[in-house]
Structures are given as C-alpha cells and as structure tokens.
Amino acid sequence: MEIRGKVLTVYPEKCTGCRLCELVCSVYHDGVSNAMRSRIRIVKWESEGVYVPMICQQCQDAPCMIVCPVKAISRDEELNRVMVNHDICIGCRSCVAICPFGAMGFNVIDRKNFKCDLCDGDPQCVRFCEVKAVDYVDAERISLDKKRAAAGKITAAQRQAIALELESR
C-alpha cells in the first residue's frame, strides 16, 4: 500500500516574519493581495522578535468537522487534509469558533469560511519560503529530525560531563 503521510509543518524559530506566505496564499487562492484572506498567518511578538506561522494542522479528529451541524467538513485521506464543501456549508461559523489554532478563517468580503487546502499537494507557502520555516514533509520525518536534534544535545551534554570529570581528576 502507498504511504501518504505528507504534512505541512512549521519551524517558528526559522521564520523571518516576512509574510510572503500570506501574500502568495491570497494570490493563489483568490487572485488578490490581502493578508486577511491568507490561510497561513504570521503571529508576531515584535518587541521580542518572535514570529510564529499559524496554519491548519489538518487534524485527524478535527473539531471543525465534528462541530459542523450540516456535515460540510470532511477529511480527504488522499492528501491528508480537511476540506469544506461550500455547497453544503451554511456559514454558521461554528468551525471558526471551535478551532483551537484559529486556523479556520471567515472572509467578510465573500461571507465564507476558508482554510488551508495544501494547494492540492503543492503548498505555495512552502514553495516560496526560502528559509523553510514552513515545510511539507513526511510526518515520520518530523519526529525523526526532532529525535536527532534532541539526541545531539544529550550526547553533547555527556561529552561535556566526561570532559569535566577528566579535568577534575
């Protein structure tokens, strides 16, 4: 069986805060430049220089899907994403209210909710992010990379401890 596990992942520490992702997202989906329409948003604490890209996590057990009174939201297992069917959607914004990440938006111009659809497998935010603060990788890869980083820290600490012990002898 083919493994379809690609997910959009965020590395906030790498984000330079440029918001090009917001721009390309709104142009790709709506043909306009308007950060308000972007599926991805950069949340900033400017006085500390902290920038965090916020985007739909495409949850397995998605609260938006559960709360939707008309079952307009469903999972697309092919691309591992959560999709809204606007033919069914009644625009009640229950999904906007319940999403723990604020990833479901509501567009006040078109009066419609909107969310990340992974650009049908070629996320534009990833394509344009030169520092790869957002990336589109196998889910397994993320935890492996984190394991390696953590293991590196442990071994570094061990090496330091050994060196200290040798010095104190």
Added chain:
Amino acid sequence: MALNRKIAYIDLSTGKIEIKPIPIEIRRKFLGGRGLDAYLLYNHTKKGIDPLGPENVLLVSGGLLTATLASATARTHVMAKSPLGGMIGSANMGGFFAPELAWAGFHHLVIKGKAEKPVYLWIHNGKIEIRDARNIWGKTVTETQWAIREELGDEEIKSMVIGPAGENLVRFANVMTGIKNSGGRTGMGAVMGSKNLKAIAVRGTMDIKIAHPKEALEYNKRFIDQITSAKVNQTQGTLGTPFIWGATNSWGGIRCRNFQYNQQLYCDEIEPEAIDEVCTQTVGPYHMASCFGCQVHCRAKYRIPSGPYKGVYDEGPEYTSQGAFCGEPDCRSIETLLVGNHLVNQFGLDNLETGSLIAWAMELYELGILTDKETEGLELRFGNDEALLEMVKRIAFRKGWLGDTLAEGGLIASERIGKNSFDYLIQVKGVSNLHSDERATPALALNVATASRGSDHLRSRPAIDLYHLPEPVLRKIYSTPVPYDGPLSSEHTEYVGKPWQVFWQENCYMAVDCLGICKYHTVFLGATLPNFEDWPKVIYYNTGLEFTPRELWDIAERCNMIERLFNLREGLKREDPYRGDMLNHRYFDEPTRRGAPDVVGRVIDREKFRKMIDEFYSYKGLDENGVPKPETLKRLGLENEPSHLL
C-alpha cells in the same frame, strides 16, 4: 487593484480630509512612490517656505507595486522640504507600513498645515480620522506604536511614528515603523513634529486585485530565485549590512575620526562576525528578520549582552550604525555600538547624521574650536564611548548648548560654533555624508556630490564600481535600456565612464523608489540583480499596465528632474559649498592616510571632478550651471511645471 489606490489630502489646521483617485495619465508619467511624491511636493509647496512651518507639506507613500507580488515591495517613502539643508527632503524605509497603507486603500498621503495639539492619523479601510495624541506625546518610538495598538484594540496595526527627537524638532529626527525600520535622512521626523503629528496608524483588509495572478506567482518565483542566488544577498541574509563594513574598512573606504583617517584600526569587536556572534548568543542561531515579502532577511535581532542596558531587545545594527558609533568617533566597543543603535531607535534620530555630527564635534573639540565651556565639561574626545552616548541623549532632548546646537544640523551648528568649524563638516547640501570615504573612488564622490537629497549613497551610487567587474559585464548592465558606447572602466580610481554610471544608477534607483521595491533587489550591491529589463513584466502581471524598459527609464529621468527643479527653486548653485553639487575641500586637499595600496595617498582631482560634473550634467540635459535646458524640460514633458494636475 493597485491602480485604484487613492490619494488623500489631509489638512491638519482645518481638519479637512479629501480623498481622490490617481488618474492613469499621472501614473504613466510619474508611476508612484518617490516620483509622484516629488511631483506633489513641487506642486504643493511655494518657494522659500519654512521647512518647520505649517506651509511645508509632508508626503507619505507606497510604490506602484506595494503589497503586490514583486518581491520586497515593502518600502515606504516620505518627502517634504528638508529642515536640514532646505533642499528636497526624502526618506525611504522598509518594514510593513506601506503594504498595510495599500491594503487600507491608499498609496499617497498629502499632509498639510499644523494641528493645534498633538494628534495622530488613524487610517482604516478607506477612512481617515484625526485623533488626539496627547496621551502618547513624549513616548519613545516603540512605546508609541504599542500604545496606539492598545488604544485602538488591534495588534495588527502598523504605525509610522516619531520619537522624542521629532517632537523636539531635532532637524535630523527620523520617522520609524516597527523596532528599527527608519526613514532616516533629511529630518522627516522634525517635519512631522512641527505639524504636531505624532503618528500615522494604518490597518487595511481591502483586496488588491492582481491583474494576472498565475503569471505573477510564477514570475515572482523566478525573481526571488534570481535575488536569493546572488552571493551578496546570501551574505546580507547571514550577516546583514555589517558585512559591508568588513569589506570597506579592511580596504580603507570608511571615515575614521571624522575625516582624518579612512580606516579604523583595532576594531575586531565590531566586525560583522563578532556582531553575528552576539546575535547568536542572545537570540539564537536563527536571528535574521525580514521586511514585507522579502527573502533577503538582512535585519539582525539582538539583545544587548552587557552593561546597564543588558538584556534589552533591539534590531540591527546596520552598516550605518557601525560608522556612526564606531568608525567616525573611533570607538571600538560592541556594547557602545549596540546601545547607541538602541538609543537612536528609541529617540527617533537618524543614526548617520547623529554619529557624523558628533564625530565632527569631537574633531572641533580636539582642535580647540569647541572647549569645555561649550561641552559643559564633557570630554568630547575621539574614542570616548561615554561622551558619545551622552551626546546622543543631549541631541535628542536638545540638552545643553552643544546638544541644542548640534540638533540644528551641520549648517546652522557651524554658524553658531563659528571660527572655521564649517571646513571640517563633511556634508553636501547640509546633509552629512555616510561614514564612507570616497577619495579613492571618483564615481562615488560624484554620486555623493550630486545626490538630490544631499550627501547620500542611495540616490545614485554605482556601488558595483568597487568590484572591478570586467568591462563587458559593465557594458551589459550600463548600456540598457538606453544605448551607451562611451568608455567604461573597471578601475575604481578612474574618472572616465563614471558620470554615465552615476546617471544610470540615479535612474535605476528612482525607478525602484517609484515601484516601492527595496534596493537590494536591483543593481546596487549585486550586479546580477533585476533592473529595467525585468520590471515591465512584474508591473504588467501585477497591475496590467504596459511599459517598455525605455519608458520606465524616461519616467525615472523625469522624476529625478522634478527633484532637481525643486532644489533649483530652493537655491541650488553648482559650486556653492552650502547648497551645491560640491564636496568638502578635504576631498581635494587631504590625501588618504591608510588602506590598501590602491587607496592610500588618494585625493579627488579638482579639475577631473569638475569635468565629471560637466559630463554628468550633459547626460541629464542640464547646462553648465546645472539648470535644465528648455529642450530637456520639453523632452521630459515638464515644461509646464508646476502643472497642478493632482
């Protein structure tokens, strides 16, 4: 659509606000941004007005491509008659203000008059409101921005503000947005202060329709690849602009001890790698930040590592701060650099002018022209870090005789100080020079002398002249979009061919400033970056407007000429040391003392310099006095200016 962004006329004296569209004919003539601002300034001001009086007009704008897919369309342009030299005042800053202004429905603001009490503007989706600013008057640059967000209850608001220096009418106070994005030069903050205007706050969620979204996306990707593949931008993205210091100081191209030396010695602590280390230690391995939509990310984040300001967060320091707080005053401590950078950011002072004037005062003190009486006991010697930082504070708050005097800018200060103090002032048109030393680089000297807003490196500098590029490469760049078959030299100490390069760069930078793009995305520091040939496609895909490269060149030439007309109206005279296209005599009389073999012992040759100016004038269509010939004005369609069309 970008083309339906409006122009707003705001009269602070009467409270009247008028909003108008920008006709397409005007766009085709002046594009937007700095070019259209120059047109508006020339049309809305009268000859000889007081720059700090209500009759001065403050222009704030984004470019034609602001917030569209053209890569780094982040620049905000600010213009007025300059309180520093009385010539054209113009400043340009990155950050996120201009895109927000465009999303709020506006490209240009024309601010007139003077408010009775402190106010700020609140611009939100097509609406403009003048609000009471008494509660935020007196606050620093960042305090002001956060206070406005709190008052209006929106974290996404972007503001362009002044700090205490602007309120105190320091003639080189800047305007700022974010932590450190500054419209630094020519005292635009003082103009805001003189109008009792503390801030302009904007928030916008209006669509800007992209004419050909698919093509715009694809072309933008290509554009970004071109920009990020340039080595110079990769270096910028790692070390920021301080990387330039590493190159120019080791070579002998910076000012040290005002203008006594052209290289600073024993300054390992402020090398780009040393600054990078502090950023890594205090912020982390990923410590570079970007302006809107930019993939170069040249802005470093840091916390001050030691001393009384330990732990304080700020951004930068840029190349200019290295000159202002290290090279020129000959101080060598990274703490001084980072604290100095923080102070000017919070007070809203132009770091370049501040450092330059203090270094000038230091030289005067060491020469005995200034004494302990004027400095009130402050030992204003080169290398005195404490005195340097103390002077920054005195200038911002106009404290003491010298603080108040330097706050007036070089021209007025030199009159007040008297004696031969003016001879030591490194300025053009009343504006201090960057901490760069151009005695070994005639092309750069010509650029500094003729820049419209006074001594300046961002109006026409052919910076790639320092790279010794092969002649065919230079020819490829400099012979489009208009043919040029005159001489070009790879040698930076040469005089031939340089006037054309300066003329070409002047038009290139004007085009970029009209479009609202950052200069790191054109032929400034990188020879391979986009220019006239690339912009027509970007403009077409984003706005639907069609231009040829040649048409863009003509627009740039026209806009530069409007700036020239303004300066001539305000009294520009070719060889006037105060308000002319003229360098300080030291460029011609004092040979450089340090640096690489091809730098040491250099002066600018007076006669050859004069010839360069003649040639430069002829390209611009000016007569030998620097005044446009009637046929030039006709060719550029400027024979009826001021035409009052907008």
